[in-house]
Amino acid sequence: MNKGMKKRWISLYVENQVGVLSKISGLFSAKSYNLDSLTVGTTEDPTVSRMTIATVSDDETFEQIKKQLNRMVEVIKVIDFTDVFVRMKEILYIKVFNCSAADKVELFQIAETFKAKVIDYGKDSLLLEFVQTATKNDAVVKLMKEEFGKIEVVRGGSVGIESINVMER
Amino acid sequence: MKQITGNKLLVKALKEEGVEYLFGYPGACTIDISDELYKQDEIKIVLPRHEQALVHEADAYARTTGKVGVCLVTSGPGATNLVTGLATANYDSVPLVCFTGQVARHLIGNDAFQEVDIVGITRSITKYGVTVRNREDLGRIIKEAFYIARTGKPGPVLIDLPKDVMAEFGSAEYPKNVNIRGYKPNTSVHIGQLKRALKMLSKAKRPLFLAGGGVNIAHAQEVFREVVEKTQVPVVTTVMGRGAISTKHPLFIGNLGMHGAYAANMAVSECDLLFSIGTRFNDRITGKLHEFAPHAQIVHIDIDTASISRNIHVDIPIVADAKEAITKMAEYVEPCSTSKWLAQIDAWKNEHPLTMRQNGVMGPLDIFNAINEKFDDAIIVTDVGQHQMLTSQYVDITENRQIIMSGGLGTMGYGLPGAIGAKIGNPDKPVIAISGDGGMQMNIQELATAVLEELPVILCIFNNEYLGMVRQWQKLFYGKRYSMTNLRAGALSRRTDGEEYPEYTPNFIKLAESYGAKGIRVMKKEDIAAAFEEAKKNTKTPTIIEFIIDPEEMVYPMIKPGGTLEDMIMDC
Numbered sequence: 001m002n003k004g005m006k007k008r009w010i011s012l013y014v015e016n017q018v019g020v021l022s023k024i025s026g027l028f029s030a031k032s033y034n035l036d037s038l039t040v041g042t043t044e045d046p047t048v049s050r051m052t053i054a055t056v057s058d059d060e061t062f063e064q065i066k067k068q069l070n071r072m073v074e075v076i077k078v079i080d081f082t083d084v085f086v087r088m089k090e091i092l093y094i095k096v097f098n099c100s101a102a103d104k105v106e107l108f109q110i111a112e113t114f115k116a117k118v119i120d121y122g123k124d125s126l127l128l129e130f131v132q133t134a135t136k137n138d139a140v141v142k143l144m145k146e147e148f149g150k151i152e153v154v155r156g157g158s159v160g161i162e163s164i165n166v167m168e169r
Numbered sequence: 170m171k172q173i174t175g176n177k178l179l180v181k182a183l184k185e186e187g188v189e190y191l192f193g194y195p196g197a198c199t200i201d202i203s204d205e206l207y208k209q210d211e212i213k214i215v216l217p218r219h220e221q222a223l224v225h226e227a228d229a230y231a232r233t234t235g236k237v238g239v240c241l242v243t244s245g246p247g248a249t250n251l252v253t254g255l256a257t258a259n260y261d262s263v264p265l266v267c268f269t270g271q272v273a274r275h276l277i278g279n280d281a282f283q284e285v286d287i288v289g290i291t292r293s294i295t296k297y298g299v300t301v302r303n304r305e306d307l308g309r310i311i312k313e314a315f316y317i318a319r320t321g322k323p324g325p326v327l328i329d330l331p332k333d334v335m336a337e338f339g340s341a342e343y344p345k346n347v348n349i350r351g352y353k354p355n356t357s358v359h360i361g362q363l364k365r366a367l368k369m370l371s372k373a374k375r376p377l378f379l380a381g382g383g384v385n386i387a388h389a390q391e392v393f394r395e396v397v398e399k400t401q402v403p404v405v406t407t408v409m410g411r412g413a414i415s416t417k418h419p420l421f422i423g424n425l426g427m428h429g430a431y432a433a434n435m436a437v438s439e440c441d442l443l444f445s446i447g448t449r450f451n452d453r454i455t456g457k458l459h460e461f462a463p464h465a466q467i468v469h470i471d472i473d474t475a476s477i478s479r480n481i482h483v484d485i486p487i488v489a490d491a492k493e494a495i496t497k498m499a500e501y502v503e504p505c506s507t508s509k510w511l512a513q514i515d516a517w518k519n520e521h522p523l524t525m526r527q528n529g530v531m532g533p534l535d536i537f538n539a540i541n542e543k544f545d546d547a548i549i550v551t552d553v554g555q556h557q558m559l560t561s562q563y564v565d566i567t568e569n570r571q572i573i574m575s576g577g578l579g580t581m582g583y584g585l586p587g588a589i590g591a592k593i594g595n596p597d598k599p600v601i602a603i604s605g606d607g608g609m610q611m612n613i614q615e616l617a618t619a620v621l622e623e624l625p626v627i628l629c630i631f632n633n634e635y636l637g638m639v640r641q642w643q644k645l646f647y648g649k650r651y652s653m654t655n656l657r658a659g660a661l662s663r664r665t666d667g668e669e670y671p672e673y674t675p676n677f678i679k680l681a682e683s684y685g686a687k688g689i690r691v692m693k694k695e696d697i698a699a700a701f702e703e704a705k706k707n708t709k710t711p712t713i714i715e716f717i718i719d720p721e722e723m724v725y726p727m728i729k730p731g732g733t734l735e736d737m738i739m740d741c
Contacts, residue, residue, distance in 0.1 A: 015351060018300070023292050030293045060478070067475040073297045073317060076351040 004059040007036065009081035009088065010066065011160060012051040015074045016042055023074060024051065033057060033065050037090075037134065037157035048076065052088070052160045054134065081160050085167050088160035092130040092137040097150040099124050106147070114140060134158045175307050175335035176205045179268070180212070182311040182343045188212050188239050190593055192227040194220050196243020197283065198270025198332045215593065215622060218614040220247055222586035224254025225612070228263045229583075229590030232573045233548055235388065237318050238590070240267040245283030249290065251327075253580055256294040258325040260577030261409065262386055264318040265325035266311075271300060273333035288329050296324030301331065304339040316347040321354030322473045323386065356472065358489035358497050366444070366468040366485045371503050373442035373466075375510045376402045379425070382409030382576065383447015383471060387491035390414065390568070393446075396498050401507045403514055405433040407448050408558075409576040412566035422514055423523060426454035427728050428558040431521035431737065434726075436514055437462050438734050446470045447491045450480040451577070452731070460733045470494045521726070521739060523562055531694040533631065536716055537563040539697045540601060543705075545569055547599045548591045552584030552608030555637035558724045560603050582611030588626040589619050599627065599705075606632040606656060610675075616684040619711040626711045627704045633718040634673055641723050645738065681713040688713045 014020050021040055028035040036054040043050050055065065062082075069078050081088070096107060107126050111118050114136070120127035130140055137155060144151050173181075179202060183191065192215045195203045206214060217223040220242045227238030238258075242248055248269040258265050272281040288298040297317045301307050314326040370376055384393055390413055397404055397420050404414050405425045414421050423430025425437050437443065443465040448454070455461040461481060469476075469483040470491060477486040487494060525534045533556065540547070546569035551557040557574055566572050573591065575583040588602035609630050619626055631637075636654040643651050655662070657670040681688030687707055689700045691714060704712035729736045 018302070019288060019292070019298075022289065026292055064475065064479055071322075071473065071475055073349065073352045 004062075005056065007054060007056050008062050009086070009158065009160060010051075010053045010055070010069070011079040011081050012053060012069060013043075013076040014049050014051060015076065016047050016049040017074060020049070020074045023072065024053075024069070027068055027072070028055075028065075031064070031068065033061060037155075039157040039159050041159075052081070052158050054158050079162075081162075085163040086160045087163055087166070088133060088158050089131050090134045090137050090158045091156040092132075092140065093154050094128045094130070094140070094144055095125060095152040096128070096144065096148050097125050097152070099126055099148070103148065110140075110143075116140075171341045172338040173341045174201075174338055175301075175304055175330070176201045178307055178339070178341065178343065179311065179330075179335070180205045180209060181341070182308060183239065184209075184211055185343050186237070186311075186315050189236075190215055190230060191239045191241055192217060192223045192230075192590075193241035194223055194243065194247060196245075196247050196270055198244040198272060199241060199247075199268075199330070201332070201335060202241060202268075202270075202330075215618065217586065217589075217618045219612065220250030221253050221582065222589075222612045222615045222618070224251050224258065224265070224267065225580075225583050225586035226590035226593070226615075226618075227265055227267075228254060228258045229550060229573055229587040230594040231258075231263050231265060231590075232261075233571060233591040234594035236264075236594070237315055238263070238265045240265060242267070242269055243283065244270040244272055244287070245285050247283075248285055248287035248329075251287075252291060252294065253578075255291055255325050255327065257575045257578045257580045257583065259294045259296065261382065261575065262323045263325065264323035266314045266318050267325060267327045269327060269329050271329045271331040274302065274331045275333070277331065288327060291327050294325075295327045296322075298327040298329070300329040301334050304334050304337040307334065308340065308343045312344045313347055313349055317349070317352060321352075321356075354472070355488060356490035356493055358470075358487060358494045360497065362485060362487050363489075363494065363497055364501065366487060367498065367501050367503075369442055369466060369468065369485065370400065370402070370444055371505060373440075373505065375440045375513075376400075376442040376444060376505055376507065377436050377440035377465075378402050378404040379406070379437070379443055379445035379448060380404055380410040380413035381407045381446065381448025383491045384410055384413035384495070385447075385571075387447065389492035389495045392492065392495045392499050394418070396495055396502055399499070400502050400505050401511070402444070402505055403436065403507070403511060405429070405436060407451075407454050407576075408561045408574070410448065411561055411572055412570065415567045416565050417567055420511075422518070424561060427456070427730070428562065428724050428726065429454075429728075430518075430523045430562070431726055431739070432514055432517035434728070434734055434737065435517045438464075439513070440465045442466050442468070444468045446495065447472075449473075449476045452480075455480060456728050457731055457733045525559075525722075525725075526740065530719060531692065531697070531716065532722055533559045533718065534563060535694045535697055536629065536631075539701055541565045543698070543701050544599050544601065547601055548573065548595060550574065550584055550587040550591055550600065550602045552602070552604035553579045553581045553638075554605045554608060555633075555641060555722070555724050556603050556605050556631040558638075562724075564603075581608040584608055585612050585615045585619070585628060588628060589615055589622065589624060592624040592626050593622065600624075601627045601629060603629045603631065605637055606630055606634065606673075606677075607636045609677075613680070616681065616686055616711065620685045623709040624711055625707050625709055627701070628711055628713045630677055630713060630715045631718045632673070632677070632715050633720040633722065635720045637720065637722070638724070640720065641727075644723070645727070646729070677713055677715045681711075686711040686713060688715070690715045690717065692717045
C-alpha cells in the first residue's frame with residue numbers, strides 16, 4: 001500500500017453551476033481523499049469553470065480520484081498535471097508585523113531573493129506578495145515563521161496551465 | 170408561440186417519457202403539480218403512506234420493469250424522507266427520477282417553512298441532482314434527468330422544483346434530444362481487450378465466472394447462459410447477481426461471500442482465472458482482501474470505470490455494458506476443458522452441501538421448498554437480515570423468476586414497499602415478499618397502499634421475535650449478549666431484569682385484518698402449503714403469512730466479517 005505517495009495535480013473543466021464546487025469538494029471528504037488545495041475560476045467560456053486541484057495520494061488512490069471525478073455529470077474533462085509540463089504558480093501574501101528597521105532591510109532582501117514584491121508598507125509592518133510554485137511558497141512561509149515574530153499568511157492555491165514550448169515545471 | 174406553466178410542462182414531459190405510474194405524496198410546494206395531474210388520467214398516481222416507502226416502491230417498480238421509477242414529493246420533510254430510498258437505489262444502480270418541491274426562489278436560504286437544501290443533502294447519494302433556477306431550463310433538465318437515470322450505470326436523479334419557477338409561463342416545448350458535454354456513457358466494448366481476456370480464459374485450467382448485479386441490470390442472462398454453456402466454465406454469483414444464470418443450472422455453483430456456499434467460496438479460492446462481470450467486489454464478497462482469489466488472474470468487466478481496480482487488483486479491465494460485452498463474448502468464446510475442475514467443484518459440493526439443520530419443527534427451509542414448488546414464475550422481494558441471506562441461498566431463481574432486495578445499502582423496510590412496486594409493474598406475476606418481523610415493521614404503514622391498490626402480494630413474515638442477523642452476530646461473536654435485539658423487550662423486561670416479557674406485539678394477523686388484508690399464522694410444517702394455496706386465492710387483497718420461526722435458526726455458512734475462508738463457520 002501507499003505506493004507512490006506524492007503530491008499530484010489535476011486540472012478540471014466543470015460546468016459553471018451552483019453546487020459544483022461543493023460536489024467536487026464533497027467527493028474528497030466523502031471518500032477520505034487528501035485535498036491539498038483547490039482553486040476555481042471561470043474560463044474564456046463563461047459556462048465553464050476550471051479548477052486546479054492538488055492532492056497528496058498514492059498511485060491507486062489517485063487513479064480512483066480521477067475516475068470518480070470523470071463519472072460526475074458536471075465534470076467535462078479531467079487532465080492529470082502530475083507528470084506533464086505545465087506552468088503552475090500560487091499567489092502568497094505575507095504580512096509581517098512588529099518590524100524593526102533591520103527587519104525591514106532583511107525583508108527587502110528576502111523579497112529580492114524570491115522575486116517577491118513589497119506591495120504595502122506601514123510604520124512597523126510590511127506586506128509581501130509572492131507568485132511562485134507552492135513548494136517554494138512552503139519554504140518561504142517556513143522561513144518567515146522562523147525569522148519573524150508575528151506574521152499573517154494567506155495563500156491562493158496553485159493555478160496551472162499546460163506549457164506551449166517551455167519544458168519545465 | 171404557446172406559453173404554459175412549468176407545472177403543465179412537467180406533466181407533459183412525464184407523458185412524453187412514457188411514465189405510466191407516478192409515486193407521489195403531496196404538500197404545499199407541489200400542490201400545483203398535483204392539481205395538474207388531477208386533470209389527466211394517462212399517468213396513474215400511487216399514494217403511499219410515507220415518502221421512504223414511496224421511493225422503495227418506485228425503485229422496485231424500476232427494478233422489475235426496466236423502466237425509470239418516478240417520484241414526486243414536497244419540500245422539507247417530504248424531501249428528507251427520500252434520503253434512505255435514494256441511497257438504496259444509488260447503491261444498487263436503480264434508475265429513478267425524483268421531483269422534490271422547493272420553496273419559491275426568493276425564500277431559498279431564508280429558513281422558510283419546509284425549506285431544506287435537498288440537492289446538497291443528497292449530493293453523495295444520487296447520480297445527479299439539480300435545482301431548476303430558471304423556467305426556460307425546466308424541459309431540458311427533465312429530459313436530461315431521464316437520460317442520466319437510465320443510461321450508463323443507472324441511478325437516481327433528483328430535480329428540485331422551486332414553486333415560483335413552476336408557476337411561471339414559458340415554452341411548451343419538451344426537447345427531443347439530449348447533449349450533456351460532461352456525460353457520455355461508454356457502452357461499447359474494446360474488442361482487443363476482450364480478446365486478451367478470452368485468450369486467458371481458454372488457457373486457464375480452473376476458470377470461474379463471477380456474475381454480479383450488472384448482468385441482471387443489463388438483462389444479459391440469456392446470452393450469459395449461452396457463453397457459460399459453450400465454455401463449460403462454472404459460475405458463482407453475488408447476492409445481487411443471483412439469477413444471472415438459473416440457480417438450477419448444472420454449471421451454477423452458488424453465491425460467494427460472507428454467507429456463500431462452501432463450494433462457491435472454495436472455487437473462488439482455488440480458481441486460476443476469475444472472470445468477473447458487473448460486480449464492485451464489495452467487502453461482503455471478498456472478506457480479507459489479500460487472501461481473496463489468491464491464485465487467480467482477474468478479468469473485470471464493468472460499466473463503471475471507478476469500480477475497476479478499486480478494491481482488488483485487476484489484470485484485464487474492460488469498461489463496457491455487460492450485455493454488449495457478453496454478446497461479443499458469445500461470438501468469440503471457445504469450449505474450455507474444465508471436466509477435472511468441474512469434478513473438483515462437485516466434490517466440494519458433496520463435502521459441504523448447502524443445507525440447514527432439520528429438527529422436525531418448521532424452519533425456513535420448509536418455507537423455501539414450498540415457494541420453489543408452488544410458484545413457477547414469481548418475483549421475490551426480500552427485506553434485510555437473516556431471511557434475506559437464507560432466501561438468497563435457497564430460493565430458486567430460474568428464467569421466469571427474479572429476486573430483488575436492498576443488496577448494497579442493506580435497507581431494512583424494503584420488503585413490503587418493494588413488493589408493492591414490483592406488483593404494480595408486474596400485475597400478472599406472483600409477487601412474494603419475504604421479511605423479518607423487524608423489517609416488516611419499518612414500513613408496515615404500506616399495508617394500506619397495498620390494500621387500496623388491490624395488490625394480491627404475498628407477504629411472508631419470518632417472525633423469530635428478534636432482530637435475527639444482529640442476534641446471530643451476538644450469538645457467535647458477543648457471548649450471547651442479546652443487546653437491543655429482542656423485540657419483546659421494554660419496561661417489563663427492564664423491571665424484571667429480563668425474567669419476564671410480554672406477548673409479541675403487534676399481532677400481525679389482527680393488524681392485517683384491520684387494514685383489510687388477509688392474515689394467516691403458520692406454526693407447523695404441515696400448514697405451509699395450505700397457507701400459500703389460500704394466499705393464491707386472494708386475487709385482489711394482500712395476504713400476510715406469519716411464520717413462527719425459532720430464534721436459534723442461523724444463517725450458515727458464515728465467514729467472519731473481514732475474515733478468510735479458514736474462518737468459515739459451517740454450523741454449530
